[in-house]
Amino acid sequence: MNVQPDLEFIRQLKTAGGDTLKKCFQCATCSVACPLSTDKKPFPRKEMIWASWGLKDKLVTDPDVFLCHQCGDCTEKCPRGAKPGETLGAIRAYAYQQFAWPQGLAKLTTSAKNLPVLIGLPAVVILIMWLFSALIGVSGLHIPNHEQFAEHGYQHFFGSWNFYWYGKNIAFIALIMGVSALIAIISSWMGVTRMWKAMAADAKINATYRPSVFQFISRFLWPSIWETLQHKRFKECKTNSDRVSGHLPLVLAFIGLFLATCWSLIKNDILGLIWPSLHGPLWFWDPIKLIANVAAIAMLYGIWVLWQNRRKMEAEGRASNTFYDWFLIWEVAAVGITGLLAELLRWGGMPGLGYVVYYVHLISVMMLFLYMPYTKFAHIVYRTLAMCFERYRNSSFVQ
Amino acid sequence: MADEHGATGAVLVVGGGISGLTAALEAAEVGNDVFLIEKGPSLGGRVAQMNKYFPKLCPPSCGLEINFRRIRDNRRIRTYTMATVQAVTGAPGNYEVTLSVAPRYVNSNCTACGDCTAACPDEMVNEFNFGLDKAKAIYLPHPMAYPRRYVINKEKLSAAGASAISSACKYGAIDLEMKPETLTVKVTSIVWATGWTPYDAHKMDNLKFGQSPAIVTNMMMERLASPSGPTDGKILRPGDNKPITSIGFVQCAGSRDENHLEYCSHICCMATFKQMSYVREQYPDAEIYVFYIDLRTPGKYEKFRAERMADPKAKFIKGKVADVILEVDGGVTLVAENAVTMEKISQRVDMAVLATGMQPRAALEPMSVAVRQDANGFLLSEADKGYYAAGCAKKAADVVTCAQSSTAAALKALQVSRR
Numbered sequence: 155m156n157v158q159p160d161l162e163f164i165r166q167l168k169t170a171g172g173d174t175l176k177k178c179f180q181c182a183t184c185s186v187a188c189p190l191s192t193d194k195k196p197f198p199r200k201e202m203i204w205a206s207w208g209l210k211d212k213l214v215t216d217p218d219v220f221l222c223h224q225c226g227d228c229t230e231k232c233p234r235g236a237k238p239g240e241t242l243g244a245i246r247a248y249a250y251q252q253f254a255w256p257q258g259l260a261k262l263t264t265s266a267k268n269l270p271v272l273i274g275l276p277a278v279v280i281l282i283m284w285l286f287s288a289l290i291g292v293s294g295l296h297i298p299n300h301e302q303f304a305e306h307g308y309q310h311f312f313g314s315w316n317f318y319w320y321g322k323n324i325a326f327i328a329l330i331m332g333v334s335a336l337i338a339i340i341s342s343w344m345g346v347t348r349m350w351k352a353m354a355a356d357a358k359i360n361a362t363y364r365p366s367v368f369q370f371i372s373r374f375l376w377p378s379i380w381e382t383l384q385h386k387r388f389k390e391c392k393t394n395s396d397r398v399s400g401h402l403p404l405v406l407a408f409i410g411l412f413l414a415t416c417w418s419l420i421k422n423d424i425l426g427l428i429w430p431s432l433h434g435p436l437w438f439w440d441p442i443k444l445i446a447n448v449a450a451i452a453m454l455y456g457i458w459v460l461w462q463n464r465r466k467m468e469a470e471g472r473a474s475n476t477f478y479d480w481f482l483i484w485e486v487a488a489v490g491i492t493g494l495l496a497e498l499l500r501w502g503g504m505p506g507l508g509y510v511v512y513y514v515h516l517i518s519v520m521m522l523f524l525y526m527p528y529t530k531f532a533h534i535v536y537r538t539l540a541m542c543f544e545r546y547r548n549s550s551f552v553q
Numbered sequence: 554m555a556d557e558h559g560a561t562g563a564v565l566v567v568g569g570g571i572s573g574l575t576a577a578l579e580a581a582e583v584g585n586d587v588f589l590i591e592k593g594p595s596l597g598g599r600v601a602q603m604n605k606y607f608p609k610l611c612p613p614s615c616g617l618e619i620n621f622r623r624i625r626d627n628r629r630i631r632t633y634t635m636a637t638v639q640a641v642t643g644a645p646g647n648y649e650v651t652l653s654v655a656p657r658y659v660n661s662n663c664t665a666c667g668d669c670t671a672a673c674p675d676e677m678v679n680e681f682n683f684g685l686d687k688a689k690a691i692y693l694p695h696p697m698a699y700p701r702r703y704v705i706n707k708e709k710l711s712a713a714g715a716s717a718i719s720s721a722c723k724y725g726a727i728d729l730e731m732k733p734e735t736l737t738v739k740v741t742s743i744v745w746a747t748g749w750t751p752y753d754a755h756k757m758d759n760l761k762f763g764q765s766p767a768i769v770t771n772m773m774m775e776r777l778a779s780p781s782g783p784t785d786g787k788i789l790r791p792g793d794n795k796p797i798t799s800i801g802f803v804q805c806a807g808s809r810d811e812n813h814l815e816y817c818s819h820i821c822c823m824a825t826f827k828q829m830s831y832v833r834e835q836y837p838d839a840e841i842y843v844f845y846i847d848l849r850t851p852g853k854y855e856k857f858r859a860e861r862m863a864d865p866k867a868k869f870i871k872g873k874v875a876d877v878i879l880e881v882d883g884g885v886t887l888v889a890e891n892a893v894t895m896e897k898i899s900q901r902v903d904m905a906v907l908a909t910g911m912q913p914r915a916a917l918e919p920m921s922v923a924v925r926q927d928a929n930g931f932l933l934s935e936a937d938k939g940y941y942a943a944g945c946a947k948k949a950a951d952v953v954t955c956a957q958s959s960t961a962a963a964l965k966a967l968q969v970s971r972r
């Protein structure tokens with residue numbers, strides 16, 4: 155085995171929270187402390203030695219790296235302050251970069267130095283779209299008066315046209331968010347397929363009989379998602395159990411907001427065609443609107459818990475202060491705060507300020523979408539797929 | 554203190570363990586006066602609690618008794634047990650040290666006949682045996698005790714007990730009115746040999762010490778194996794006195810751990826090898842499991858280690874025990890990841906021995922005199938003050954190394970007196 159320490163790899167790990175890695179002396183306390191580690195394949199001790207040897211290829215194809223929920227139980231018990239939980243987080247950050255596409259965009263998300271660009275990019279794109287919408291319509295780039303604001307809320311942000319079938323505002327939002335989401339989906343798809351292939355190769359799986367899409371979903375994907383939703387593994391954590399009380403509301407909030415967005419689209423742009431009265435912002439007591447509002451509050455609450463928790467862990471020296479961990483917290487907090495603020499301003503009838511806040515809200519949402527596959531947010535796809543892989547590897551397809 | 558043989562100063566040695574004894578003898582044999590003070594009721598320190606000690610694996614009596622005889626025969630050494638330093642005044646080279654001597658309640662008439670203990674109705678936890686059995690409120694510190702004189706724990710003595718023992722003693726040795734005393738001595742330098750204490754195993758909550766009698770520390774194991782111990786030297790599981798068929802040694806229990814003692818205690822790997830031989834002598838078929846991070850044995854003990862490693866019924870697992878499960882049958886299961894096979898192992902054993910480390914006593918008991926300590930509480934020598942640290946007070950070590958550092962400390966202390 156060629157143990158050439160890869161300096162770039164070590165450097166990347168260090169910036170993402172793996173700076174303590176060299177302190178490990180392989181006592182294996184962490185593997186026993188970890189509530190998710192199994193008898194046959196314990197972690198994270200082996201990952202610690204691979205990391206210090208610079209065996210990055212072994213690490214990025216190791217499902218255990220992705221199964222870790224960064225609970226910190228191992229870090230708590232580590233006799234050397236090597237912070238294995240944080241190191242695994244850093245390895246994941248590195249892996250997301252390795253599997254990422256396009257590489258340039260991925261690189262950008264690794265450092266706080268790039269924040270001006272990271273924020274500037276969506277800011278400029280949305281601003282251009284905003285100006286453009288003004289160019290091609292009568293009601294673009296404007297601040298509505300009170301009556302208009304009361305009636306349409308932010309639904310005329312990009313203006314409106316009288317074309318019956320498709321709202322101008324929707325067209326622009328779809329263009330911005332749809333394209334961002336599409337990039338994210340393509341990128342995630344490429345990333346997880348790379349990961350899957352690499353893992354299968356590493357585990358020397360050459361199954362002759364491959365699961366169909368239906369089998370894949372019903373036997374591997376759905377059970378993994380269901381397990382995630384229940385936070386089963388998360389709840390095994392002991393030292394930082396309050397993270398569940400932050401993460402669970404957050405997950406439910408995302409689901410709630412997703413449903414509300416879908417409903418709003420259907421109502422406005424499909425049902426609204428038949429019953430024009432359905433056009434317009436949702437009524438406050440609309441059940442879906444209620445869900446959305448509850449979700450928004452759950453999101454703010456969840457991120458507040460996680461924010462506090464992270465701060466506490468760092469203050470107690472149980473976690474490292476890294477851009478990787480904070481960027482996602484900031485992003486989600488920004489989405490939540492600007493979203494709620496925009497709504498409050500709408501109720502308060504303050505169109506000028508409302509539009510500015512809404513603009514910032516769009517920026518933060520676009521950031522969340524666009525950078526999803528490269529930031530900590532990527533865990534939703536990579537961990538889910540790693541869980542699928544574990545199920546697959548132990549299934550009759552392989553054994 | 555003036556000296557008729559021309560030596561100019563006396564040396565104070567604090568601590569009567571093997572290190573303090575060595576330092577005192579070295580200094581006295583060169584011709585200096587020595588005051589040797591010991592906090593406990595007897596000299597000997599931790600070595601007295603061992604069953605056997607390496608390198609020769611002889612019982613502690615063989616080393617301690619020679620030293621005690623030499624101390625007794627040396628007119629220059631004055632020993633005070635139950636004594637501690639209260640204050641040090643004056644300048645280096647010319648110290649006046651105030652000692653306080655706690656009452657022993659037994660005077661020099663005592664012949665160590667033991668009649669009082671037999672008559673005493675009051676029992677207490679036996680600290681010498683780490684709570685494995687009970688002792689009477691009047692007791693001989695240990696079989697080799699020096700001075701060979703009983704001592705009373707007055708807090709544990711009832712009124713009935715007091716009259717029972719007083720009437721049992723034929724020599725008028727019991728004096729319950731004894732008062733604490735202070736005395737001052739003049740010395741030029743001080744050797745600190747205050748030794749060590751086993752690290753409190755309760756602090757490693759994952760190792761469950763105290764939750765099952767089947768979990769003992771290595772020092773308890775010394776007492777279990779010792780003929781003067783609670784089981785007369787038979788290694789039996791505390792609690793139910795069951796002979797064992799398997800035993801697990803948990804290395805680095807609390808040592809090399811940022812959350813506990815961050816240093817390696819240096820001796821516990823060897824102590825485990827030694828205790829494996831105790832087990833093997835009594836149980837030729839018992840299974841022995843040793844969980845370790847790496848086994849550290851000083852070069853001079855390589856051969857001893859090799860012999861133990863060759864034991865066909867001993868398994869060495871590279872991985873620290875990080876969890877212990879209590880079993881209903883009284884045994885325990887030790888959980889670790891074997892870093893060699895990369896699998897987690899859960900090994901059930903009848904009894905588990907935690908190889909706890911050595912913590913400097915000065916880290917636990919605040920010193921009445923300011924002596925410089927490192928971050929872990931080990932004492933540092935201060936030549937300008939004429940303070941010299943020796944033995945385990947200075948660094949966790951075996952007896953041989955302690956003797957060397959004590960000799961060195963004694964010689965340096967003498968240099969101060971001859972400046």
Ligand SMILES: Cc1cc2nc3c(=O)[nH]c(=O)nc-3n(C[C@H](O)[C@H](O)[C@H](O)COP(=O)(O)OP(=O)(O)OC[C@H]3O[C@@H](n4cnc5c(N)ncnc54)[C@H](O)[C@@H]3O)c2cc1C
Pocket residue numbers: 567568569570571572573590591592593596597598599600603605606607608636637638746747748749750771772775820821824827909910911914943944945946950951952953955
């Ligand atoms: C499980 C185990 C097994 C071991 N087995 C061996 C072995 O086989 N061979 C070997 O070479 N080594 C062995 N050791 C190490 C050995 O115990 C030490 O090297 C030895 O005890 C050191 O002696 P010491 O005099 O420095 O300290 P101690 O033995 O601790 O003596 C210090 C003395 O100072 C006294 N004292 C403390 N504070 C004060 C104070 N303020 N004032 C006055 N007096 C005070 C104490 O009461 C004590 O009597 C073992 C250690 C362990 C943990």
Ligand code: SF4
Pocket residue numbers: 177178179180181182183184185198199202231232233234235236237238
């Ligand atoms: S990370 Fe810590 S607990 Fe895990 S093997 Fe290394 S030193 Fe031991």
Ligand code: SF4
Pocket residue numbers: 187188189190191197198221222223224225226227228229238239240242
């Ligand atoms: S952070 Fe938690 S889940 Fe991850 S390795 Fe450590 S103990 Fe296991």
Ligand code: SF4
Pocket residue numbers: 659662663664665666667668669670703721722723724725726727
């Ligand atoms: S105190 Fe009296 S009875 Fe007790 S041992 Fe000494 S001499 Fe004997």
Ligand code: SF4
Pocket residue numbers: 804805806808809816817818819820821822823847848849908910
């Ligand atoms: S001597 Fe052995 S058991 Fe003791 S701390 Fe050092 S390595 Fe651990």
